[in-house]
Amino acid sequence: MKHLKALNKYFWKYRVRLSIGVFFIIISNYFGVLAPQIIGFIIDFSQRTLPGYQPKAKRAVYDVAVTRFIKYVEGLTYSPIQIVVLCGIIILALALLRGFFMFLMRQTIIVMSRHIEYDQKNEVFEKYQTLDATFYKTHSTGDLMSRMAEDVSRVRMFTGPAVMYLINLITLISMSVFFMFKRQPELTIYVLAPLPILAFIIYYVNTIIHRKSEALQAALGSLTTNAQQSYSGIRVIKSFVQEASMFHQFEENSERYKQQAVGLAKVEALYFPSMTLLIGLSTLLTIMIGGIYYINGTKDIGIDTIVEFVIYINMLTFPVSAIGWTASMIQRASASQKRLNEFLQTRPSVPIESSKRELSLTGDIVFRNVDFTYAHTGIHALKHFNLHITAGQRIAVVGRTGSGKTTLAQLLMRMFDVNSGKILVDGIDIKDIDLLSLRKQISYVPQDGFLFSDSIANNIAFGAMNLPPEAVRESARLAVVSRDIEGFPKGYETEIGERGVTLSGGQKQRISIARALMKQAPILIMDDCLSAVDARTEKEIIGNLKVYLEGKTSILITHRIFSLLNFDKVIVLEEGAIVEEGTHEELLDKKGIYYKMYMRQLREDES
Incomplete structure (x- = not known):
């Protein structure tokens, strides 16, 4: 008993x-x-x-x-x-x-x-x-x-x-x-x-x-x-x-x-x-x-x-x-x-504590000597990682699979806590910020965008239900998915089935992007979310993002190089550490890892 x-x-x-x-x-x-x-x-x-x-x-x-x-x-x-x-x-x-x-x-x-x-x-x-x-x-x-x-x-x-x-x-x-x-x-x-x-x-x-x-x-x-x-x-x-x-x-x-x-x-x-x-x-x-x-x-x-x-x-x-x-x-x-x-009786390693401070963030982010290992696999994802992103900067994080790119996003949103070091937002350790308040101020597009068995409109408005229907349509337009949606018999009220099974991979990704854009958070993280999008649509989305990202701190995690989007800084990760850092032009001039990735991508695009 x-x-x-x-x-x-x-x-x-x-x-x-x-x-x-x-x-x-x-x-x-x-x-x-x-x-x-x-x-x-x-x-x-x-x-x-x-x-x-x-x-x-x-x-x-x-x-x-x-x-x-x-x-x-x-x-x-x-x-x-x-x-x-x-x-x-x-x-x-x-x-x-x-x-x-x-x-x-x-x-x-x-x-x-x-x-x-x-x-x-x-x-x-x-x-x-x-x-x-x-x-x-x-x-x-x-x-x-x-x-x-x-x-x-x-x-x-x-x-x-x-x-x-x-x-x-x-x-x-x-x-x-x-x-x-x-x-x-x-x-x-x-x-x-x-x-x-x-x-x-x-x-x-x-x-x-x-x-x-x-x-x-x-x-x-x-x-x-x-x-x-x-x-x-x-x-x-x-x-x-x-x-x-x-x-x-x-x-x-x-x-x-x-x-x-x-x-x-x-x-x-x-x-x-x-x-x-x-x-x-x-x-x-x-x-x-x-x-x-x-x-x-x-x-x-x-x-x-x-x-x-x-x-x-x-x-x-x-x-x-x-x-x-x-x-x-x-x-x-x-x-x-x-x-x-x-x-x-399980105590979460990242508890939700209402006693923490609720702040309005601008998006100044500092990774200070961060070290992190996944407990369930033992993978050492980040090693003595240091990075400063000033408020409003556009950052591209590039690297091979398993280099620790997604881990950055997970740690910034406190899905996990660092083993050592600190992550500061606006000069405050994220452990001292109310967890829900922190996540409300970050728009996140994950690698495997999850869609609920609901209407397209409700999926896009998932993080901002209080905004009017016009905001849903504007977000869909920025994500270049509005034409696809309007082509469905029921438009934005179309039921998409479990996990978005009735949609194509590109449509699911763009709806996930629209959901993040509608949130209008000061920090935007996009984690390899254009992999299923064709080149023409990709250029259109990037063109729309140029205006949208003004004044927002944005981190684009990718294995591709987007030269059309002017990043303030590009960092190249290798085995959990930064091996190259600079602007697009600076890294091309170095003719290092980034240069090789860029040239390989050009050859693939031409073929």
Whole structure:
């Protein structure tokens, strides 16, 4: 249960609803345990009307309410049949009252569990958004989806049905045993003799269920990951004719999940009949031992006592058999909550702290002796890196793949924090600036521009929803994608499908550029975002950027050289360090790495 302690805050939040639900459980069970006593009285009363009846040494002990009812009935001048009918009506009324309060019980506790499920899913999603890029590089999307959906649903089965049945069985067992002891203590001890065996079985089997539940949830996470990757990469799978291979992988994961599920089902299949067997054994003991006492005339046990005990045992059949089901739900919820706690208790390496300063930035950027290594791969991306970009400058960052270009953008936006050194913006360490405020003032076009399954207009306006529709069209014009959009039947309201699957690579890149341009941030970072654009469109975009970038600090990360855009500085990266720095003309005059890259590009363009 230690993993489920994380849910206490929810129980406290809905304590009123929970308390009312517990009250309804107690009331419904109270009406339930009164019925056997009235039935016992009916049998005793009927026996007393028979000729040759031998009165017992002492009268049966009943609940206070039942005792008052019996005194009232015995004082009536009704015939025995009328009294039996009256008692039957009371038993029916008790059953209806019990059913009514059971309905209210479910309306409070089950509804409470749905509120908790809602809150927990929100907490999980909110936590996902606070975790840093390192977390997402080490966790698969399928596994995260499984935790959000399956694990939270299993936890809900604990906060609702499991809690309800647990309180119900504790209440009903306590009340039944209490009245059984009041009626006949010795017979009660015999009847409850199988309970220690029951307790051992529950303890032993629960350990197995918990272990198997953890393995089952892990297998489900792998299965979900496999399916999610197959759906996302369906075009690659089809183009390489790997449908059979992917199906084989899914089949293996599905078989592993099936084996875990079947193994758990086998344990539970043994569990529930064991509960029923022990309940049946208690019933047999009641009839056998009670019958012997009655025949021998000892212990002052009559037929009414035996019938009353049998009814109590039958009433306990479902609660006791539900122990196994409830315990299974608790163990599954514990395994699921453990998986949720693993990341709910994860502290992001780049925390969002609202206490930091919110500033209006101009865009003066300094990388001071920055050193950075990716924790999940061990790649040393930047080594003693130093760079000063004054506000309003246009900077080009050029280099081969893996030279550390994208890392600059990631560190500037604090997707990761530097291992050593500092990054200053307007003279302030970015660690001392409110994280959200920092990112709001940076427009970023990533290498793999992500588009949401939404309209084109909403994708472009994603970072600036408060701007008018005219701003969307102007951004699209600057990104040279407006003609393409206007050619679609629904124009800017065209739904683009998951990850922009209905668009070409160039269209997706240009919509990503339009999204960044619409944000109107003082700092613009474009990370190799023209790779899928043809040469003519590329020149048009660069021409539009010349005007747009006036007064903005811009960093263009690329493996191509854009001579048409007048950069204030070009830096060439090699293995995480600056090997060349200067203007376009200065670097060509040096005839170094930049010159060779430029000449190679010219030959490729000519061919």
